[in-house]
Amino acid sequence: MIPDSFRHVRAWVFDLDNTLYHPSARLFDQIEVRMTDWVMRTLSVTRDHADHLRATYWRLHGTTLAGLMREHGVDPVPYLEDVHDISLTHLTPDAELARGIANLPGRRFVYTNGSAPYAERVLAARGLSGLFDGIYGVENADFQPKPDETAYRTVFAKAGIDPAEGAMFEDDPRNLLVPHAMGMQTVHVAGLATHESHIHYHTDDLSGFLARILE
Numbered sequence: 001m002i003p004d005s006f007r008h009v010r011a012w013v014f015d016l017d018n019t020l021y022h023p024s025a026r027l028f029d030q031i032e033v034r035m036t037d038w039v040m041r042t043l044s045v046t047r048d049h050a051d052h053l054r055a056t057y058w059r060l061h062g063t064t065l066a067g068l069m070r071e072h073g074v075d076p077v078p079y080l081e082d083v084h085d086i087s088l089t090h091l092t093p094d095a096e097l098a099r100g101i102a103n104l105p106g107r108r109f110v111y112t113n114g115s116a117p118y119a120e121r122v123l124a125a126r127g128l129s130g131l132f133d134g135i136y137g138v139e140n141a142d143f144q145p146k147p148d149e150t151a152y153r154t155v156f157a158k159a160g161i162d163p164a165e166g167a168m169f170e171d172d173p174r175n176l177l178v179p180h181a182m183g184m185q186t187v188h189v190a191g192l193a194t195h196e197s198h199i200h201y202h203t204d205d206l207s208g209f210l211a212r213i214l215e
Contacts, residue, residue: 010106011166018171030086062145084118093127100210
């Protein structure tokens with residue numbers, strides 16, 4: 001039963017984008033446009049080439065930013081400020097999700113490959129402010145992104161998270177590989193299930209899933 005699988009969990013770690021809000025909000029559509037614009041301006045390349053680099057670096061390095069830092073030595077701070085300067089008007093408060101998160105036993109965290117200030121804006125728009133014991137962005141992992149193991153270890157050490165007592169909720173299956181290897185319960189939050197051995201559970205309804213945990 002689901003509740004038994006989570007009875008030992010005392011650290012609940014949630015990704016942000018497309019996890020704590022539904023992908024239909026399409027925030028990443030805005031972010032990807034700003035990423036491409038930034039790459040085009042900064043590297044003086046065409047839009048098509050900038051878009052190619054954006055996607056390629058995400059695939060090879062975990063995030064576009066990681067690729068830009070490793071291959072071009074870019075300053076991550078202005079990049080993060082620029083690409084996350086988006087409209088959040090598509091987000092609405094979710095009282096059911098807020099109740100589910102608030103009722104989880106133990107400590108609760110957000111850990112995103114975006115920036116912590118952006119995460120705080122999204123949480124406010126979703127009515128989830130004040131529910132988490134820590135909000136960690138890629139800057140808190142020394143700009144190393146998920147799925148790099150060093151990124152998880154850095155953030156978990158700062159948060160005081162014991163993976164053996166943790167659960168990770170993510171929309172990107174590859175970002176659950178390291179948490180699974182570290183001994184965490186893993187939950188894939190997405191419309192389509194992926195049947196991979198490092199994923200313990202899948203849900204397309206996070207609020208409903210949390211309610212089942214708390215039964």
